[in-house]
Amino acid sequence: MTVTIKDIARVANCSYATVSRALNNKPGINAQTRQRIVNVAGQLGYQPNAIARGLVMQRTHTIGLVIPDIVNPFFPEIARGVEDVASDHGYTVFLCNTNWDQTKENVYLKALQEKRVDGIIITPSIDLSSANGTDYAYLNEISLPLVIFSGQSSTGGHSYIEIDNHRGGFIATKHLIEAGYRRIAFIGGRESSHSNSERLKGYKSALTSYEIPIDDNFITNHDFYSESGYALMESLLSLPNPPDAVFTGNDIIALGVLECLQKRGIRVPEDFGVVGFDNIIFSGYPQIQLTTISQPQYLMGKLAAEILLNEINGLSTKGVRKTILEPELIIRKTTRKLNFPYNIREKSR
Amino acid sequence: MTVTIKDIARVANCSYATVSRALNNKPGINAQTRQRIVNVAGQLGYQPNAIARGLVMQRTHTIGLVIPDIVNPFFPEIARGVEDVASDHGYTVFLCNTNWDQTKENVYLKALQEKRVDGIIITPSIDLSSANGTDYAYLNEISLPLVIFSGQSSTGGHSYIEIDNHRGGFIATKHLIEAGYRRIAFIGGRESSHSNSERLKGYKSALTSYEIPIDDNFITNHDFYSESGYALMESLLSLPNPPDAVFTGNDIIALGVLECLQKRGIRVPEDFGVVGFDNIIFSGYPQIQLTTISQPQYLMGKLAAEILLNEINGLSTKGVRKTILEPELIIRKTTRKLNFPYNIREKSR
DNA sequence: AATATAATATCAAACGTTTGCAATCGAAAC
DNA sequence: GTTTCGATTGCAAACGTTTGATATTATATT
Numbered sequence: 001m002t003v004t005i006k007d008i009a010r011v012a013n014c015s016y017a018t019v020s021r022a023l024n025n026k027p028g029i030n031a032q033t034r035q036r037i038v039n040v041a042g043q044l045g046y047q048p049n050a051i052a053r054g055l056v057m058q059r060t061h062t063i064g065l066v067i068p069d070i071v072n073p074f075f076p077e078i079a080r081g082v083e084d085v086a087s088d089h090g091y092t093v094f095l096c097n098t099n100w101d102q103t104k105e106n107v108y109l110k111a112l113q114e115k116r117v118d119g120i121i122i123t124p125s126i127d128l129s130s131a132n133g134t135d136y137a138y139l140n141e142i143s144l145p146l147v148i149f150s151g152q153s154s155t156g157g158h159s160y161i162e163i164d165n166h167r168g169g170f171i172a173t174k175h176l177i178e179a180g181y182r183r184i185a186f187i188g189g190r191e192s193s194h195s196n197s198e199r200l201k202g203y204k205s206a207l208t209s210y211e212i213p214i215d216d217n218f219i220t221n222h223d224f225y226s227e228s229g230y231a232l233m234e235s236l237l238s239l240p241n242p243p244d245a246v247f248t249g250n251d252i253i254a255l256g257v258l259e260c261l262q263k264r265g266i267r268v269p270e271d272f273g274v275v276g277f278d279n280i281i282f283s284g285y286p287q288i289q290l291t292t293i294s295q296p297q298y299l300m301g302k303l304a305a306e307i308l309l310n311e312i313n314g315l316s317t318k319g320v321r322k323t324i325l326e327p328e329l330i331i332r333k334t335t336r337k338l339n340f341p342y343n344i345r346e347k348s349r
Numbered sequence: 350m351t352v353t354i355k356d357i358a359r360v361a362n363c364s365y366a367t368v369s370r371a372l373n374n375k376p377g378i379n380a381q382t383r384q385r386i387v388n389v390a391g392q393l394g395y396q397p398n399a400i401a402r403g404l405v406m407q408r409t410h411t412i413g414l415v416i417p418d419i420v421n422p423f424f425p426e427i428a429r430g431v432e433d434v435a436s437d438h439g440y441t442v443f444l445c446n447t448n449w450d451q452t453k454e455n456v457y458l459k460a461l462q463e464k465r466v467d468g469i470i471i472t473p474s475i476d477l478s479s480a481n482g483t484d485y486a487y488l489n490e491i492s493l494p495l496v497i498f499s500g501q502s503s504t505g506g507h508s509y510i511e512i513d514n515h516r517g518g519f520i521a522t523k524h525l526i527e528a529g530y531r532r533i534a535f536i537g538g539r540e541s542s543h544s545n546s547e548r549l550k551g552y553k554s555a556l557t558s559y560e561i562p563i564d565d566n567f568i569t570n571h572d573f574y575s576e577s578g579y580a581l582m583e584s585l586l587s588l589p590n591p592p593d594a595v596f597t598g599n600d601i602i603a604l605g606v607l608e609c610l611q612k613r614g615i616r617v618p619e620d621f622g623v624v625g626f627d628n629i630i631f632s633g634y635p636q637i638q639l640t641t642i643s644q645p646q647y648l649m650g651k652l653a654a655e656i657l658l659n660e661i662n663g664l665s666t667k668g669v670r671k672t673i674l675e676p677e678l679i680i681r682k683t684t685r686k687l688n689f690p691y692n693i694r695e696k697s698r
Numbered sequence: 699a700a701t702a703t704a705a706t707a708t709c710a711a712a713c714g715t716t717t718g719c720a721a722t723c724g725a726a727a728c
Numbered sequence: 729g730t731t732t733c734g735a736t737t738g739c740a741a742a743c744g745t746t747t748g749a750t751a752t753t754a755t756a757t758t
């Protein structure tokens with residue numbers, strides 16, 4: 001049925017070793033025979049079998065990308081970044097979407113290893129640094145090149161790349177404070193997510209810096225979905241002394257928050273400020289104009305892939321590489337301008 | 350380094366044929382030996398080599414998904430759908446994002462075949478039915494199970510699934526007409542895209558049904574991106590006799606259109622109506638509220654994968670299967686309510 | 699006790715490549 | 729006319745599985 005190297009050898013009248021060498025531009029083949037073989041291969045419509053090749057080469061030119069939520073526009077940009085560099089280097093990527101499901105994450109990781117991918121990029125659905133060891137020990141058991149995206153290695157044994165989430169949370173909150181909001185709440189996503197908990201820490205740190213007391217009732221977490229943002233906003237507003245601003249775990253949550261606010265007829269930014277995180281493309285749309293913290297998504301995807309590919313090809317200098325990017329505050333229309341002489345001085349962090 | 354079936358055989362003191370059968374729950378193995386082997390495998394941390402298995406089985410439990418734009422929220426939902434059913438059936442999916450680049454599409458298709466995927470789901474970047482044969486002959490040369498997503502087979506040789514784009518274009522335009530808009534323009538995406546040209550045909554057909562003349566100046570095409578929608582809206586507005594409504598090739602374009610309109614201070618829906626296509630999640634957000642044509646994205650992804658898997662496993666009744674779903678008009682806030690007694694009768698299509 | 703039968707285990711080929719080593723072949727060198 | 733050398737080419741093993749055919753063993757049957 002399918003044509004193999006042996007078929008070519010038969011019609012080109014040579015051994016299949018020669019065919020292999022000719023087709024792969026290996027040295028030591030007569031130019032004419034090479035040409036003859038190439039012609040025959042073309043005529044027969046030969047398509048090399050990457051599976052067979054992978055078996056002997058112990059390399060599949062395949063990488064795995066494990067992400068928690070392909071529907072959040074943050075991740076497609078990442079995926080595009082890794083995919084672009086992967087394909088530029090002749091690699092193909094397995095997409096694994098976990099829906100924040102740890103079990104699924106484990107299943108995928110196992111499958112990827114069985115499929116003998118050359119490396120893995122993963123956004124773990126839980127915080128490796130705080131998780132109890134047993135849960136996520138498996139990540140440390142992976143001997144493949146692996147880069148952790150937006151999360152840190154629990155052992156320090158893997159490269160990772162992320163934005164400085166703590167700082168991101170800090171400048172977001174600082175901005176709210178400077179814009180004159182005082183009762184600032186936090187609506188996070190998954191409590192167990194690394195990025196989420198770092199952002200929360202940044203939030204707390206900013207409040208502390210400005211000597212604003214931290215109110216535990218103002219700190220909420222649930223999901224990285226807008227429904228969750230909507231619901232938590234509802235509950236925050238029903239507090240006896242509700243907040244006048246909120247910093248959210250990501251932009252999607254913020255959209256839910258905005259929806260709630262609009263429904264309640266609360267004016268943004270006049271009476272209520274909101275700052276998101278990620279700067280997904282939709283946050284910049286004129287109807288939304290969400291103030292947020294920017295992550296260079298496509299670039300981060302590219303970087304992650306480059307780091308991984310270097311590691312795969314043994315080019316990385318001494319293994320583990322930690323890349324931390326600077327977050328950037330994007331001021332738009334969901335926070336008011338600083339025009340209150342509040343006379344506040346930021347304490348050093 | 351890595352432990353193989355032979356290692357297990359050695360310590361379990363049996364042949365590796367036995368190990369294989371034991372681990373795969375094949376019959377004819379003594380319960381005790383099986384248990385012993387399973388134990389050994391566990392102790393050694395054995396991970397089956399899917400590459401080797403794929404070579405002998407001629408099956409990789411892998412499918413390819415080729416889409417033109419992972420960043421358009423339409424496609425991540427699709428991807429999630431196919432991935433969910435794939436993973437439920439023990440399949441892994443290669444994600445291939447072409448950025449509407451035909452060359453890239455070809456490269457990917459070749460790579461997928463070389464990697465011996467069991468099947469492919471593809472949204473072709475050009476219209477197969479109208480493309481000149483040579484260009485897209487390659488799709489017909491693919492002997493793998495293949496389902497065409499949102500596009501039709503040029504030969505009828507492949508299954509496909511899509512929404513009725515013609516009808517979608519028709520009801521979108523009809524709605525604009527019934528809402529009282531009269532100078533209705535079309536801002537499409539890729540002219541060569543199947544779905545786009547079908548939607549355009551539907552648009553024309555609706556105008557004709559209502560005896561509204563078709564103005565070629567009102568028919569524009571470029572990209573499926575919002576920048577393109579913005580730019581084309583600009584140019585339409587600079588026409589001596591500009592339109593008062595627009596039907597766009599997809600929601601993303603509509604967002605660009607809306608942005609332009611807002612910038613120009615044109616009131617929507619009072620003075621200008623816009624209808625999109627796809628009903629991506631963001632179209633429903635309170636700040637956007639775009640009237641559009643709905644496609645059940647996740648479901649379509651699931652269906653595509655199910656059809657493909659059936660074909661792979663030889664379950665499909667007699668090969669080619671054509672699935673065409675009904676589009677649904679979602680009326681929101683970018684078109685005004687029908688409150689003009691225009692006294693118009695729809696001609697039968 | 700000898701034979702038939704069923705249960706279990708092994709052998710070896712196959713899947714389609716790559717590659718170290720050996721073999722061949724001309725021609726150049728002596 | 730040998731010998732030697734370099735350029736080509738071929739051989740065969742290896743990668744890690746699966747599986748049909750066969751061999752072995754234990755049990756049941758007479």
